[in-house]
Amino acid sequence: MSQSLALARFLPYRCNSLARKISVSLSRIYAEKYGLSIPQWRVLVTLAEYGELQASQVTELTSLDKVQVSRAVAGLSERGLLRRRSSERDSRAALLCLSDTGQTLFHRIEPEVLAWEQALLAPLEPAEQEVLFTLIDRLELRLQEMRPVGDATTGAGRSP
Amino acid sequence: MSQSLALARFLPYRCNSLARKISVSLSRIYAEKYGLSIPQWRVLVTLAEYGELQASQVTELTSLDKVQVSRAVAGLSERGLLRRRSSERDSRAALLCLSDTGQTLFHRIEPEVLAWEQALLAPLEPAEQEVLFTLIDRLELRLQEMRPVGDATTGAGRSP
DNA sequence: GGCAAAAGGTTTCCAATGCAACCATTTGCC
DNA sequence: GGCAAATGGTTGCATTGGAAACCTTTTGCC
Numbered sequence: 001m002s003q004s005l006a007l008a009r010f011l012p013y014r015c016n017s018l019a020r021k022i023s024v025s026l027s028r029i030y031a032e033k034y035g036l037s038i039p040q041w042r043v044l045v046t047l048a049e050y051g052e053l054q055a056s057q058v059t060e061l062t063s064l065d066k067v068q069v070s071r072a073v074a075g076l077s078e079r080g081l082l083r084r085r086s087s088e089r090d091s092r093a094a095l096l097c098l099s100d101t102g103q104t105l106f107h108r109i110e111p112e113v114l115a116w117e118q119a120l121l122a123p124l125e126p127a128e129q130e131v132l133f134t135l136i137d138r139l140e141l142r143l144q145e146m147r148p149v150g151d152a153t154t155g156a157g158r159s160p
Numbered sequence: 161m162s163q164s165l166a167l168a169r170f171l172p173y174r175c176n177s178l179a180r181k182i183s184v185s186l187s188r189i190y191a192e193k194y195g196l197s198i199p200q201w202r203v204l205v206t207l208a209e210y211g212e213l214q215a216s217q218v219t220e221l222t223s224l225d226k227v228q229v230s231r232a233v234a235g236l237s238e239r240g241l242l243r244r245r246s247s248e249r250d251s252r253a254a255l256l257c258l259s260d261t262g263q264t265l266f267h268r269i270e271p272e273v274l275a276w277e278q279a280l281l282a283p284l285e286p287a288e289q290e291v292l293f294t295l296i297d298r299l300e301l302r303l304q305e306m307r308p309v310g311d312a313t314t315g316a317g318r319s320p
Numbered sequence: 321g322g323c324a325a326a327a328g329g330t331t332t333c334c335a336a337t338g339c340a341a342c343c344a345t346t347t348g349c350c
Numbered sequence: 351g352g353c354a355a356a357t358g359g360t361t362g363c364a365t366t367g368g369a370a371a372c373c374t375t376t377t378g379c380c
Binding site for chain 3 (some may be wrong): 351352353354355356357358359360361362363364365366367368369370371372373374375376377378379380
């Protein structure tokens with residue numbers, strides 16, 4: 001007997017809904033208080049963590065596409081929160097790092113955001129938090145496995 | 161000692177990222193094969209489950225806002241997948257239910273979607289699946305608790 | 321009964337998002 | 351060395367999505 005579909009017990013729906021609610025709630029900190037969009041916020045975090053990166057690396061690390069990164073960088077740059085210089089090895093590549101202002105801003109936001117996350121996770125035991133992250137890891141891994149063989153990134157460049 | 165922020169271990173990011181990947185992957189079924197948007201798909205599922213509902217109830221059950229529901233309904237209605245009639249109790253209210261065509265379509269998609277979900281969840285033991293849903297429930301609950309007292313829905317309609 | 325406020329839905333408008341076309345540079349191959 | 355293809359990043363354009371204004375009907379109050 002096959003079970004039937006109810007949104008309340010349907011993982012794609014539940015996951016989407018949870019993610020949405022988390023975003024809306026969290027964005028009160030970095031969006032409303034500090035005027036950052038989600039992509040801008042992710043770029044900020046990533047540069048704070050890694051120092052200097054190429055735009056393409058930021059793309060990798062943030063799960064944003066290159067258009068989003070480009071626009072986020074433009075916005076942050078206008079506000080003087082990051083500097084970009086072009087690589088001497090490859091003059092197409094843009095090297096990005098936070099300015100002092102950017103670092104300062106990040107260090108002001110970071111504890112607020114971490115505190116918010118702690119508040120969210122507070123009802124879960126540390127072990128349960130571990131389980132949660134592990135489950136997410138495993139599901140993401142599984143999604144990659146499920147990707148059908150002939151995907152977009154496959155037959156790259158054969159016929160003209 | 162306060163921990164520092166890294167996206168890989170930051171729940172909002174991980175959750176968003178997972179939800180996005182799930183949506184993209186799943187939408188190959190109902191979007192590409194059957195031409196349904198996510199809101200349309202949710203409305204379809206909900207009406208299949210509950211029979212006849214008012215638009216406002218659909219809004220509740222799907223976590224969509226009323227604009228999305230309105231547009232989804234318009235689209236489904238154009239394709240003849242649902243019927244709407246106005247309530248005799250309240251002529252503003254629209255009563256929605258699937259047409260036969262809509263039911264048929266749903267019954268064709270449902271098993272595919274459930275099979276896909278099963279494939280996604282396959283690496284998790286049943287007990288782990290249970291844990292996953294429970295964790296999601298608890299986080300959603302927590303988010304509601306965290307909502308500051310004077311929220312948007314509060315002082316509704318006082319001054320002109 | 322009549323008028324102000326609220327509620328159900330739809331439409332309008334603007335910002336965010338994503339795809340595709342686009343420049344500029346670099347790589348690879350002959 | 352030179353030309354075709356590939357790569358890094360940006361810009362334009364069409365679509366999506368959400369907030370607010372809107373219309374209609376209903377409710378509540380005097």
